[in-house]
Amino acid sequence: MNKKIVVIDDDQFDISMLRRGLEAAEIEIDVVSVIDSRSAVRVIRDENPDLAVVDLSMPHPNGFVVLAEVRADVHISHIKALILSGSTSVHDERKAHQLGANWYRVKPETLHGYRLLAAEISEFAAAAPRLE
Template sequence: MIVVDDDPVDVRFVLRAFSDAGSTLDITHVPDAKAASDRLDAEVFDYILLDINMPGTSGVDLLKRLRSQPRTAVTPVIMLSSSSSMTDINRAYESGANAYAVKPSTLSGYREFAEGFTRFWVDVAVSP
């Protein structure tokens, strides 16, 4: 899984939550859309966890690019954002997001997210 997020605190929460949840996912972090594009052009990831609000290219703009590329057109993209704005949520889904979650405010909330993510995306969903 690749995590695209410019906030180092949120990234630490995500990494710790997946570790605490016993996840066996290999997790790669990149801080922005440019770094994500470079990595995604060179490597294949099973899941993309993508922040919507980043400096430079936004998560939604990156998502549109990913959906236009054969290599990432059907890779599950889960938006994880601090925004609960219906405008942002609708834009993300209209641009091809598979899911949208608002960033939790606590480590235990991140752990619940990681556990739910693993239960659904890893244990239940059939990926392309």
């Protein structure tokens, strides 16, 4: 069974680049994308992914709120979470970790950068135990 990630990002281009990075790196991970952050927690609960990739800068709720809601939900609080952001702010990274993010990365600017990120995501998702 392939590992599964849910990507929450209001920017279709960023979702597309992550998918292209995974494909270019020949990594087989099922990707479920969510562009409406209001439905993010429901989709994560329904999909039970190995990893949730959450964009920080979204309209309400933003990535911090989504992450806090995931960590507060006993059914999905165990799911690994990556905050993927355009922000290089140490404050944002610290806050993400305080809210329970397992990992924080700045969004790459090139396809090559997304390939490298895809390889990291693959390793991270592979390390996540699959809970059914």
